[in-house]
Amino acid sequence: MDLTGKHALITGGGTGIGLAIAQDLAAKGCTVTITGRRQEVLDAVSTDRITGMAMDVRNEDDVVSKIAAAVAARGPIQICIPNAGIAEGRAVHKTELDFWRNMMATNLDGAFLTIRESLKSMRQTDWGRVIAIASIAGLRGLPGAACYSASKHGMIGLIRSLSEDYLGQPYTFNALCPGYVDTPIVTRNTTSIAQRAGVSEEKARDMMISANRHKRLILPEEVATAAAWLIGDGSQSINGQTIEIAGGHM
Structure with missing residues (x-):
């Protein structure tokens, strides 16, 4: 796969799944912008093809300005991977509203804002891929983690709706749903x-x-391989799907 000339944006790209995807895409020739809240973490993994940019996905103004700056510097975003998220369990009767709101702001609002701003430049091109990093918890309830499960269910609903909005156009929207x-x-x-x-x-x-x-x-590289498959040639008919990466049927 040759992704030379393509620009990918990956939130939460300084560690874990986001970093594994960034490194895989960069090895395929892609120009990659990774975001996170700590610039020093991003700088530690930046290369000639991977540029780190501090951005808080919970802050609309920050997302709008930083994605616009990435587009101005490196071209339209044609691969958008909303990956930034937090995962923490808590019983509902012990869940404060601030805990709920922070989870939703990070996992769901962050995905929405990232996709919305990326689409502004992607829609001006003839090809695009949006791959949300959801969770197996987005497909079934996760015991002791109702807030987290709800945020990932919402992310999947967003992806499925967008796939319907853009049917027949050269953009696809899918979600990867890993286990632990x-x-x-x-x-x-x-x-x-x-x-x-x-x-x-x-x-x-x-x-x-x-x-x-x-x-x-599961290894982060296994999730990166699935993302590459959704980006690669022949993936144009895979749209609105949830790909489970959990070691077996759930």
Whole structure:
């Protein structure tokens, strides 16, 4: 696959799944803009093809201005990957409204704003791909994580609606739905789950591993490979789909 001349925008691109996708696309010739809230993290992984740009997906003004600047510097965005997100479980009866709103602002509002602003330049071109990094929790309820599951269900609804809006046009909208991936989010959640469940951190990590049907954590590179498939030649009829990456039928 040769993506020379294409510009990709990946939110949450400094670590984990976002970084794996950025590095894979850059290796295929793509010019990549990665965003995150910490410029030093982005700078540490930037290369001649990957440019880091601090951006808070919860802040509309920041998203509007930063994406416009990326387009001005590197051309229209033809690959948009809203990946920035937070994952934290909490029982509903213990969930404050601020917790709910921050989850929605990051996972759902952030995806909406990123896609909306990217479409402004993508629609001026003859080809585009939007791939949202959702979760298996967007397809079924995740115990103890109603807020997170709701945010990912909303993301999938957004993608499915956009695929209908652009039917017959050269743009596709799909969502990748991984299970537990070996990223810093899993590392952070290990401690959180251990505290909530009253178990050791080793047991907490095993609980996440066991939730994947093949009983291992998914590698970020596996998700990147799925994204490349949706971007590559012959993918134009894959639209409005949720691709499960969870080691087996869920």
